[in-house]
Amino acid sequence: MKITIHARGESLAEDFEVIAKERLERLSRFHIPIDRIEVDVIHEVNPHHGKKTSHQVKIKTHGSGPFLRAEARAFNDLAAFDEAVETIEFQLRKRHERSKDFKRETIRKKKVL
Numbered sequence: 667m668k669i670t671i672h673a674r675g676e677s678l679a680e681d682f683e684v685i686a687k688e689r690l691e692r693l694s695r696f697h698i699p700i701d702r703i704e705v706d707v708i709h710e711v712n713p714h715h716g717k718k719t720s721h722q723v724k725i726k727t728h729g730s731g732p733f734l735r736a737e738a739r740a741f742n743d744l745a746a747f748d749e750a751v752e753t754i755e756f757q758l759r760k761r762h763e764r765s766k767d768f769k770r771e772t773i774r775k776k777k778v779l
Contacts, residue, residue, distance in 0.1 A: 667694060668702040675709030682707075682743055689751055696762040701729035707743055717741055723750045732761060 669687050671678070690703050706724040719739040723746040727734040734757050738749035 667691065667700055669705070670702065671705045671707065673707045673709075675711060678707060678743065682747075685744065686747060689747075693751075693755060693758060696758040698758055698761055699729050699731040700727050703727050705747070707747075721746045723747045725750045725754055727754070732757075734758065 667690070669690050671683055671686060686705060690705075693700065693703075704726045706726075708722040708724070710720045710722065718741050721741065721743050722737065722739045723743065724737040725735070734754055736750040736753035736757070738746045738753065740746035740749060
């Protein structure tokens with residue numbers, strides 16, 4: 667899985683990329699084919715929007731599996747990233763649960779009289 671991180675507006679902290687790659691690599695446990703993930707981090711410089719939503723993170727997945735997209739706003743990069751990853755993880759978990767077979771048909775032995 668290829669992970670690309672784009673920062674717009676400001677530079678990112680060095681530990682952000684490490685944390686982001688570790689968290690996104692854990693998504694492979696759902697066994698849904700994802701070839702690459704794009705993360706866009708946008709810093710809002712307009713003070714009228716407030717500090718609570720000054721950082722925005724958008725995550726998009728590409729591959730032979732489903733196209734998933736999530737975006738979140740928060741007061742810093744990691745908080746917004748965590749919210750967006752939770753959304754992607756929820757979507758992947760939903761797809762994974764749908765692929766399971768819950769019918770579990772059992773063979774019952776007929777009683778011979």
